[in-house]
Amino acid sequence: MSTAIVTGAGRGIGRAIALRLARDGHAVAVNDVDAESAEAVAKEIGGRSMAVPADVTDRDAVFAMVDAVAGELGSVDVMVANAGIAQVKTLLEVTPDDLRTMFSVNVFGVVYCLQAAATRMITQGGGGKIINAASIAGHAGFSLLGHYSATKFAVRGITQAAAKELAQHQITVNSYCPGIVGTDMWDLIDEKMGGYLGNEKGETLEEFSKLIALGRVQTPDDVAGFVSYLAGPDSNYMTGQSVMIDGGIVMV
Structure with missing residues (x-):
């Protein structure tokens, strides 16, 4: 049985992804920085699931999370780096702390999840799927969301580079780009x-x-349906892509 980790899955899009992947037959590890939320979603899933509270900005905690999931559920085959935050400010108002917080979650967190999951997948053999949360704001910068947009452009670049580096291990790396959810x-x-x-x-x-x-x-389930495809076998020949799933706002 395939095992998936979904970060930021205590609510919203992450919760919908966790529930959908469980329905698809994956064992699901539900991550959130809020332990109570993670545990509630894991309980909602039931069966082969577990709650793994952790802060994705803490690299050691992310590696420990992956180890714990592999130990409990047997493997890590899918990593959905969904955790993310937004902040509305003009670029002239953005402070160093704003930048550090935004990049710590939206970029550093994605990289740490990628590193931990890929390391485990390479050790296991047999490939795997890494799926990152980007955004339409990673294809077109949005005013009042400038630093948020910058993080999502970064996720696109990381996704492309990782796809090239990890292809030799049969690990695919893709991103989903929601719109107005x-x-x-x-x-x-x-x-x-x-x-x-x-x-x-x-x-x-x-x-x-x-x-x-x-x-x-858009609903969270609209996003979860596409992540289901990225996590399943029908997307095996797809890598390095950051695909809009936004109802037709940004078309490229």
Whole structure:
């Protein structure tokens, strides 16, 4: 049985991915910085699952997490580096602390997950799948989300480089790029952007949603369905890609 780790899976997109991969037949390790949330989702999954609370910005903790999952569930075959944060600010306002925090989670965390998972997969033999959280903001920079956009552009570059380096081990590396998703993160973006744009709560989300060709806000399950493909055998010949799954906002 394949074993998947999903980071930031205590809620939102990560939770939906964890639940979907479990339905697909994977054993699932649910990671979150909040132990209670991770445990709740693991309990929701039941069966071959476990909660692995850890902070993805702590490299040693990420390696320990991977070791714990391999020890408990037998292997690590899929790593979904989903954990991420956003912050709304103009680039002129961004502080050194803002940059450190944003890059620590969205970039360093992705690299640490990649390093730990790939090291385990190489030792195991037989290949594996590493799946990173990027964003439409990694294909087109968004105003008021400049430093967030920078981290997602970085994830695209890391994904391409890792795909080339790890191909010899039959490890594929791809990223998923969501758009406007109905989650707590987008509630925060709506609220904070509203302050800059003079909008009431909900108005910014409504304005952005008009950009969606399919005419509706994305759900976490929409993202999870694509990650299911990336984690499964049908994507075995796909690597180095950062694919939009956004309802048709950014088309390249």
